[in-house]
């Protein structure tokens with residue numbers, strides 16, 4: 001009887017340690033989940049800001065006059081690149097539309113929250129058809145050392 005009473009009384013050290021380990025594992029799981037959620041919201045906030053920056057840039061370029069200096073192919077890699085008029089860049093490029101940094105027609109580096117976004121845009125003249133300009137806005141930023149980029153394209157008619 002006394003033996004029964006002793007075994008039923010409380011938890012053994014092993015049981016307590018086991019319970020603590022299970023609790024810790026559970027806690028770590030919760031922490032990991034929260035970290036992942038914070039990372040997720042942080043990333044989507046950046047994507048949202050990048051898309052807003054791109055949309056604003058594109059919107060202002062859609063609003064200016066067709067001959068505005070801001071709508072020029074400054075380095076000329078998006079003009080007269082399609083002599084056979086098939087919509088494909090004859091020298092195998094992409095009318096310079098995907099260019100960033102010094103290769104881009106325009107750049108506005110270090111803007112937005114923490115100056116972490118770079119906005120670029122390129123103009124292809126008479127693409128995809130004559131009297132049209134293709135405008136591609138690219139926004140890039142670095143996410144924990146990984147380069148991220150979004151792009152938005154618009155077509156202006158004369």
Ligand SMILES: [Ca+2]
Pocket residue numbers: 073074075076077078095096104105122123
């Ligand atoms: Ca260009």
Ligand SMILES: [Ca+2]
Pocket residue numbers: 081082083084085086087088089090
């Ligand atoms: Ca071509």
Ligand SMILES: [Ca+2]
Pocket residue numbers: 075077096099103104105122
């Ligand atoms: Ca270029």
